[in-house]
Amino acid sequence: MATEDKEVSVLEGLGSEICIRSDDIGFLPEEMPLCPNCARRNAPGRSNCIYCGEGFRTGASAYDASNEELEIFSEVLNGFNVVIGPQRNSVWTDQRNRLKMLTGFDLQIADIADLSQIALPVARYSVEHKAKQIGDELSTTGLEVRIVSDALLEAAPPMRIRCIEILPKQIQFTNFNTGQVYRFHPSEIKLIVSGTIREERVHATVKKKRNRPDKVDKQESVNLTPMIDLYTAPDVGFRVNTNGFDFSCLGVNKAMLAADNIERLLVMLGEFCPEAPTNNHFDEVTGVLCQVWDLESHKDHRGVLRIGLENKGRTTVTSRNNLRQFTKYSRLQARYI
Structure with missing residues (x-):
């Protein structure tokens, strides 16, 4: 019985800080358009106001340019x-x-x-x-x-491939999941786009102790993943992700580190497909792109943790990356082939 009372006191001490979902399920205020008639916020995508019935697509619209926040x-x-x-x-x-x-x-x-x-x-x-x-x-x-x-x-995001083979007058891509093979003449490769995916993670643990201020321990990590996208048409692309990719096509030039191999692969592709321009400016403009395209972020609550005998805490893992940003940038460049 004493053990159950102790468990209840621990949970009551956390109060409203316990998160029962890893993601927010509602809309943020800035995502909800204002009705031009009653000035109340509505869910995104509605054609009329849920409160007064005012239409958003005819006459004065909730999406009008006068509403700067939208x-x-x-x-x-x-x-x-x-x-x-x-x-x-x-x-x-x-x-x-x-x-x-x-x-x-x-x-x-x-x-x-x-x-x-x-x-x-x-x-x-x-x-x-x-x-x-x-x-x-x-x-x-x-x-x-x-x-x-x-x-x-x-x-149509680029298809992930597991390996590349250089054949006589052909280049071969193998689908990462299905193993299906695609072969092209070097002149059919119209564009090569390279960039680095940056993923930042912050592990924050709030330690609660009796009669003491909360203590926050943070651990930050950054993971860099180079990628290459190859396009044969604006809507047909193939992606090289260093995670799980077979660099055997480099032969004797294959290095121990994936970061070195991706650079050598980029050089090899440029030599084998000389007509395909190489766009390697993504890392230079990623800060500029953030003015238009937000980074992809995710927040995960790990729940209540036991620390020692009587102490408790909670851990939150926040991550963000520019993978979606790179995909949109890459596909945008392909529109100008």
């Missing part, structure tokens, strides 16, 4: 990106102030060596007509502007 929104929702095609650094420099005035996008030109091979998103909006409006404004300056939806960039 112009740039969460990655959870589908959006429309204003994209500027490859331009010389001098062109970006000339239009930097106008871009910042219209979209808030600020590009540090000095941090990027060559912009002439990079297509960059400069703004993202919830509705297509707003994106087109900004695109038309930018087009008057002579920039090549396109409106690209998130749905298009995420519709």
